[in-house]
Amino acid sequence: MEYTSGAQSWRVVIRRALGGLRPRRRGQRTRGWSVGVPLIGLIAGLLFTTSARTADGTALRDDRRPQLAQLIADERSRVAARQQTADQLNAQVEQDTAHLAQVDQPVKQAREQADSMRQAAGFTALHGPGVTVTLNDSSRRASESDPNGPDNDDLVVHQGDVQAVVNAMWAGGAEAMSIMDIRVISTSAVRCVGNTLLLHGQVFSPPFKITAIGEPTAMHSALESAEGVRQFRDAVADFGLGYTETVERNVTLRAYDGSSDLRSAQVAQ
CATH class of the missing domain: 3.30.70.1880 (Protein of unknown function DUF881)
Known part of the structure; x- marks a missing residue:
């Protein structure tokens, strides 16, 4: 059975379902599957038709990889922007500290002590x-x-x-x-x-x-x-x-x- 067309599939399913539900002639045994199969077909047709109309020619399961790649790119850009801001602030702090060390002796001593350790610390x-x-x-x-x-x-x-x-x-x-x-x-x-x-x-x-x-x-x-x-x-x-x-x-x-x-x-x- 094909379900490419909603209307066509429904007609086929309904016709077969009604055929399975017709009363049998006297002396003819009614088998359970003769009723069950049309009902199953009716339910399957409903599911297929609903899916076809919902999809409307598109995939129901969207490929989220492009969105994920874009999210990663956006986060990298955000991190890079914040790193640039942090670098600017650090440079400003360094400049202000150097200026303050010229007039404040304790600051000058602390700065000299820190500078003496920069190489050992990896800076x-x-x-x-x-x-x-x-x-x-x-x-x-x-x-x-x-x-x-x-x-x-x-x-x-x-x-x-x-x-x-x-x-x-x-x-x-x-x-x-x-x-x-x-x-x-x-x-x-x-x-x-x-x-x-x-x-x-x-x-x-x-x-x-x-x-x-x-x-x-x-x-x-x-x-x-x-x-x-x-x-x-x-x-x-x-x-x-x-x-x-x-x-x-x-x-x-x-x-x-x-x-x-x-x-x-x-x-x-």
Whole structure:
């Protein structure tokens, strides 16, 4: 039965329904399905016709992906606008503080103390020799037909892998570090959502690049001896993950320019 036309489908359904409800001749047995089938057809026809008239040639289930993409774009624009406003306010605060420090001795002393800690805190650019480590997902794909093969978790870079490299480089004497060209400070947290990296409110896709300034030989030795890094290198051989380590003769790490809000802090002695 076709329900392309509301009027046509209704005529067919009603005719068959009435045919099933007609009284039987004497001696002829009435079967339950002979009544049930027309009624079911009648209800189905009602549903199909209602759907056809409601849709009116369009899809009842709208594709919300364009709206979602637009929402993401709007939120990014809003965040960028607020970041620009925050940058302007910070510049104004810096200018007013510098002016006040010229006439207020306590403010001047506090400013000088803060300036002396900016480099250690990551708020100034730094350049020098170092090491860059890049981690990448495998190009292979998990196969349902091979139960003994790798699954999806085996083929992507995890949060623990990035943390293992970061911790090893700090242990190897790194003086400063950046992840995806964003300066790492004391409040930085390495977090992964799926196979993406979340750092200071920004989301990054692999490959993940970690660069540290320091003595390259010492950091290389620390990477070689770190258990988490060794496990990742084994996975590189087994599953095709990506690991590259490059010695930098002179690399520049930009100053951290994001939020530095703290709930509590203590000045180092």
